[in-house]
Amino acid sequence: MNKITIAGTGYAGLVTGVCLAEIGHSVICVDKESPKVEILKKGISTIYEPGLEEMLKRNLEAGRISFTASSSEGYKDAEIIIITVGTPKTIDGLLDLQYINQVSIEIGQSIVRPDVIIVTKSTVPAGTSEKIKGWIKSNLSQQLNFHMAANPEFLRQGSAIYDMFHGDRIIIGSESEYALNCLEDLYKPFGIPIMKTDTSSAELIKVAANAFLALKISYVNVLSNYCEQIGGNIEDVAAGMGMDNRIGLSFLNAGIGFGGSCLPKDTEALVNMAKKAGEPNKLLEEALHINRRQELRLFQKAKTRFSNLKGKRVAILGIAYKPDTDDVRESAAIKLARQLVQDEASVIAFDPVSIENAKVELGELISYTNSLNEALKGAELALIVTDWEEIKTINLNTFSELMKQPVVFDGRNCFQLDIVEKYPIEYHSIGRPSIF
Numbered sequence: 001m002n003k004i005t006i007a008g009t010g011y012a013g014l015v016t017g018v019c020l021a022e023i024g025h026s027v028i029c030v031d032k033e034s035p036k037v038e039i040l041k042k043g044i045s046t047i048y049e050p051g052l053e054e055m056l057k058r059n060l061e062a063g064r065i066s067f068t069a070s071s072s073e074g075y076k077d078a079e080i081i082i083i084t085v086g087t088p089k090t091i092d093g094l095l096d097l098q099y100i101n102q103v104s105i106e107i108g109q110s111i112v113r114p115d116v117i118i119v120t121k122s123t124v125p126a127g128t129s130e131k132i133k134g135w136i137k138s139n140l141s142q143q144l145n146f147h148m149a150a151n152p153e154f155l156r157q158g159s160a161i162y163d164m165f166h167g168d169r170i171i172i173g174s175e176s177e178y179a180l181n182c183l184e185d186l187y188k189p190f191g192i193p194i195m196k197t198d199t200s201s202a203e204l205i206k207v208a209a210n211a212f213l214a215l216k217i218s219y220v221n222v223l224s225n226y227c228e229q230i231g232g233n234i235e236d237v238a239a240g241m242g243m244d245n246r247i248g249l250s251f252l253n254a255g256i257g258f259g260g261s262c263l264p265k266d267t268e269a270l271v272n273m274a275k276k277a278g279e280p281n282k283l284l285e286e287a288l289h290i291n292r293r294q295e296l297r298l299f300q301k302a303k304t305r306f307s308n309l310k311g312k313r314v315a316i317l318g319i320a321y322k323p324d325t326d327d328v329r330e331s332a333a334i335k336l337a338r339q340l341v342q343d344e345a346s347v348i349a350f351d352p353v354s355i356e357n358a359k360v361e362l363g364e365l366i367s368y369t370n371s372l373n374e375a376l377k378g379a380e381l382a383l384i385v386t387d388w389e390e391i392k393t394i395n396l397n398t399f400s401e402l403m404k405q406p407v408v409f410d411g412r413n414c415f416q417l418d419i420v421e422k423y424p425i426e427y428h429s430i431g432r433p434s435i436f
């Protein structure tokens with residue numbers, strides 16, 4: 001059992017903290033936002049993530065996890081400190097290290113125990129652990145030895161708990177044998193393959209992996225647009241490609257592109273880091289460019305179909321960037337809504353859990369509902385943006401029963417074409433023939 005402190009209780013930090021408590025460690029989570037800390041202390045999760053709140057409550061009751069807004073209280077007794085503060089995009093498309101810098105200063109000022117291991121789990125450019133080491137060192141209140149390690153996070157929002165216990169790999173990078181061994185012991189109980197490497201390689205693995213996934217998605221999306229021109233079906237094409245083990249089926253779903261807080265940001269960061277290093281990566285630049293176009297694909301299709309969207313009642317189905325999360329960061333729904341409003345359409349958006357987050361982005365520009373039927377009532381066109389289970393399992397008669405005109409643009413290919421054909425709806429999807 002280790003005394004672990006998590007710095008930052010966002011999506012990555014809260015899940016990590018709760019899961020480490022679940023396997024028996026004594027965990028303190030520090031967050032600078034006191035209201036968030038107060039909510040978490042009551043056992044209420046501040047993010048929507050399946051299974052998280054139950055696990056949080058269980059570990060609070062067992063006394064294995066606690067929350068504080070005080071950095072000195074949080075860090076002073078820790079054996080391992082895991083940094084999970086945000087690294088948002090800078091205006092130059094790089095990863096902003098201001099929160100990392102701030103938390104490093106606070107850690108430096110607070111640690112008193114020798115040989116504490118400081119782990120960077122936040123996604124950072126290669127070389128950041130060295131910077132963190134310097135920031136901590138110059139803020140130490142007494143001479144102390146400590147160890148740096150990089151341990152990037154690969155969890156997927158929506159299945160984060162499952163991923164903690166069943167991920168494909170755990171990457172640990174460090175120049176300290178002691179840190180490598182302690183972290184290997186920490187993660188062994190999860191039963192996931194562990195790879196040990198140097199710090200910079202560990203840091204790079206994370207952004208390189210995310211950028212590769214972005215590349216795969218953009219590749220299939222470009223093909224899907226070509227399929228539409230030749231009357232092909234991207235799902236069959238992708239399935240046929242994916243049956244080749246060297247390619248694999250995952251991340252070959254055509255749609256309206258990738259969003260969320262990680263893929264777009266990390267890919268753009270790698271593009272700009274590589275450019276700065278004199279090794280430009282045109283491949284990734286194009287993947288981002290394709291994605292920006294793809295996010296508005298449903299809008300373009302609707303424009304082509306109706307020529308004028310002014311005054312049309314449009315239902316956006318799903319606001320979250322993917323199902324099972326309330327995260328709307330870089331969600332195509334936000335961009336589509338803005339574009340539709342600019343064209344003077346009247347927009348109502350449905351989402352089961354993301355409305356409050358969407359309001360921060362869109363305010364009163366559109367109306368919102370957590371009822372799928374309410375969104376469809378009287379709509380002249382519907383855009384499916386998030387493949388929520390509730391949307392995928394809708395009775396297809398609902399569209400013709402509730403909509404003024406049942407014209408559906410499906411950005412996630414939720415329905416099989418041979419089934420849609422049996423219903424009185426006009427259906428346009430991605431990379432597949434339309435049904436009239």
Ligand code: NAD
Binds near residue numbers: 008155
């Ligand atoms: P987030 O914005 O949801 O959470 C960050 C948290 O850190 C916030 O609660 C904030 O209040 C807190 N914080 C900021 N400064 C602090 C300080 N000085 N002391 C204590 N707390 C502080 O971010 P996130 O989505 O959890 O991402 C965190 C990092 O993990 C990022 O680098 C991200 O790229 C990476 N990551 C995220 C995911 C994901 O699914 N969200 C997956 C893999 C990696």
